[in-house]
Amino acid sequence: MNFTKRTVTCGALTAADVGKTVILNGWVHRDRNHGALHFINLRDRYGITQVVVDDSASEELQKAAAALKMEYCIAVTGVVRKRPDNMINKDMATGEIEVQAQKIEILSKCETLPFMIDEETTANEDLRLKYRFLDLRSGGMQKRIRLRHEFIKAIRDFLCDKDFYEIETPTLIRSTPEGARDFLVPSRKYAGKFYALPQSPQLYKQLLMVSGFDKYFQIARCYRDEDARGDRQLEFTQLDLEMSFVQRDDVLSLMEELFGYVFKRTMNYELPAHFRRIDYFDAMNTYGCDKPDLRFECEIKDLAPIVEKSTFEAYKQILADKGFVKAVVAPATEGFDMTRKYLDSLAEAAKVYGASFVPFIKVGENHALSGSAAKYFTGLEEELCSYLGAKNGDVILMVAHNNWKKCCASAGALRSKLGKDLGLIKPGFAFCWIVDFPLFEYNEEEGHWEAAHHMFSMPQAKFIDTLEQNPGEVRGDLYDMVVNGYECASGSIRIHDVELQKRIFRICNFTDEEAEKKFGFLLNAFKYGPPPHGGIAPGIDRMVMIMSEQSSIKEAIAFPKNSFAVSPMDDCPNDVDQKQLEELHLAIKYPK
RNA sequence: GGGAUCUUGGUGAAGCUGGUUAUCACGCCACCCUGUCACGGUGGAGGCCACGGGUUCGAGCCCCGUAGAUCUCGCCA
Incomplete structure (x- = not known):
């Protein structure tokens, strides 16, 4: 033309x-x-x-x-x-x-537009996705797609300079148990058999270590058939990375250097040379979650010592039942009234995570207390305030639960909501590491232990001899990188010993026969001189979302799916021809 | 599977305790305009107020149901 x-x-x-x-x-x-x-x-x-x-x-x-x-x-x-x-x-x-x-x-020529092409499109998301090709013309989407490109380019440059190989792994792989639900791909040649799309290249990258490619990375597409969230799509992109002959701190240091380089280059933003490291239990107790937003304080305190002395019988009973009581102090904030209505909305936020009610105490002058729970702390006013560091105008919020995790999470929901609503969040990017996660957690429904992270993570040395005695106590060589309240990377030092790997499978309720059938190729490889190795996988979409100060991962992806896993633009997923089904030996059984 | 919020011209919003002709901005169409830059001005078209029931003399507004959307709990090694 x-x-x-x-x-x-x-x-x-x-x-x-x-x-x-x-x-x-x-x-x-x-x-x-x-x-x-x-x-x-x-x-x-x-x-x-x-x-x-x-x-x-x-x-x-x-x-x-x-x-x-x-x-x-x-x-x-x-x-x-x-x-x-x-x-x-x-x-x-x-x-x-x-x-x-x-x-x-x-x-x-161009027809009358369904919405204006502006810096940011104000039309609702459904319409934006239907006309994504137009939405992508907006200044904001153009900037984010460009940032994503530069981010990935900077990662490649950095890692290639460090002698990493970029190696592709298959996207048609065998379905493995545990973890998220797999996307399945039916086989035409083998009736009744399926490939799966990878949830991550985990096993392949470990096999590459056995092969001697001691520094590997890949910009890898991953698929998990679970419900979407603001920060989660069923199809997403990870920087998948693995190294041989390394220990935990080698991986953490590399990531600190990598993100320091990438943030400087793409955003001219200086990150600290090292990110704070927080023990998993400390993170839960202090911030109420394992992905704390460290852009603001508002830390959670254990209120048990004070409640013990109080006349708050309902809470004392929970403590007597080996439960937990925690408190968050909402700081007095200019121009913000702690109305009854707002306190109720805080309670609603906490109830989602298990708290049954949220008593509060308003702190007045000279530690004068008022509010729903004030009467229980008569005589303890000064002690309570100094213990919590609460001042005139602050509001003390309490949660209690028999379950430690639910108590923490409820308090965390309060902290999180206060941070947003009171404008406590400082601008910038707050990186940290959450380390020493428990290796196993108990699945009540299934009635057995399972891997909290995945089954290939190394237990910490001091637990190895006694794994089976109390799996709940075992901590792993696991680490998450957290930025502004989002889990942005997850990794571990891996097991490279056949016997140890088999013991982990057994604890997770796999018989040796099952383990051999499902993971035999990995166990087999581990017989041939596997190196010690470990790695990590930062989420690319999620990082770009955070870097561009967005709250939806869709803003960092050119063609995302909506919250019901549908693409309104090309109307996918869609029906297929009967002929295609027959070739694949499939028949559809529709739900009622 | 559960919860919360929402659905009003092409787009984004307003519409109060139910009251007659549903309002505004942007866009669209026509005309005017020599320094704009989110140009301005005049005029115009465009709505079964998501859908289906109900209450009422009267429903965009109240009630029930359905569909769709967003967020969220579960789920996400």
Whole structure:
């Protein structure tokens, strides 16, 4: 096809180009027609350039300009000229110049838009996804997709400089038990058999270690057939990474260096040389979750010592039953009233995680207490306030539960909501490591232990001899990287010993025969000189979401699915032909 | 599977304790305009207020149901 091909992009021209004849290709972003003077903002991925058609233009050119509508794709031939001094637009990269059009060619027309192409699209998400190709034209989406590209490029540059190999692993793999639900792919050649899409390249990267590729990474697509969330899609991208002959701190240091480099390069943001390391139990007790947002304080305190002395019988009973009582102090905040209604909304947030009610105490002058639970602490006013560091105007919120995790999580929900609502969150990026996770957790429904992380993580040395005696006490060489309250990477030092691996399978209720059948290829490989190894896998989409200060992972993905795992644009998932089903030896049994 | 919130011209919103002609901004169409840059001005078109029932003299508003959306609990090694 013949068209007038661009000689420059819409972001390139400066005062240095004045006098040049240029050709621009792009979309009509804004169109300001003053009759005999007509401005057209022409946009492409690189920027926006102002095109002018004035009364010196031929009648034909003026007509062509008048026919333009928003988002027409056009070619403009013209001469770069400096704008008059008082007409320079300092907010535009190309604001010093404009292009005086000599010829305008319409490359393609555009129907009336379903929504405006702005910096950020305000239309509801369903419509944005249906017209994702238009939504992606917005300034915000363009920036985020660019950031994602630069982020991945910086990762590749950094790791390749460190002698890592980028190696691809299969996306049609065998389905393995445990973990998330697999996406299955039916086999045509083998009736009744299936491939699975990988939840992660976990086993392959371990096998690569056995093969001697001692520094591996991959920008890997992963698939988990679970319900979506704000920060979770069923299809997502990880930086999958593994190294041989390393210990935990080697992996953590590498990540600190990597993210320091990447944040500096892509955002000119300085990260600390080392990220704080927090023991899993400390994180739960202090922040109420294993992915704390460290951009604000508002720490959770154990209230048991004070409650013991109080007359709060309901809570004392919970403590007597080996339960837990925790408190969060909502700091007095200018312009924010702790109304009854707001306190109720806090209680609702905590109840989601198991708290049955949330007593509160308002602190007045000289430790005067009021509120639903104040009466139980008569005589303890000063002690309570100094223990919690509560001052005049603060509100003390309490939660209790027989279950430690639920007590922590309820308090964590309070902390989290207060951080957002009271504006306690400081700008920036707060990285930390959560370390020493328990290796196993008990599955009440199934009635056996299972891996908290996955079955290939190394128990810490001091537990190895006595794993079976009390699996709940065993801590693993596990680590999560957390940023601003999001789990952004998860990793571990792996097991590389056949016997130890078999013991872990047994604790997780796999017989030797089952383990051999399902993981035999890994156990077999471990017979042939496997190196000590470990790794980590940061989530790319989630990092880009956080870096661009978004709260939805969809903002970091070009073509995401909606919350019901549907793509409204191409209407997927969709029906397939009966013939396809027959080739795959499948029959559909519809639910009632 | 559960919970919360929501659904009003193409888009985003307003619409109070139910009251007659459903309001505003952007967009769209027509015309005017020589320095705009989210241009401005004048005029115009465009709505069974998601769908189906119910209460009422009267429903965008109240009640019930259905569908869809967003967030969330469970789930996510």
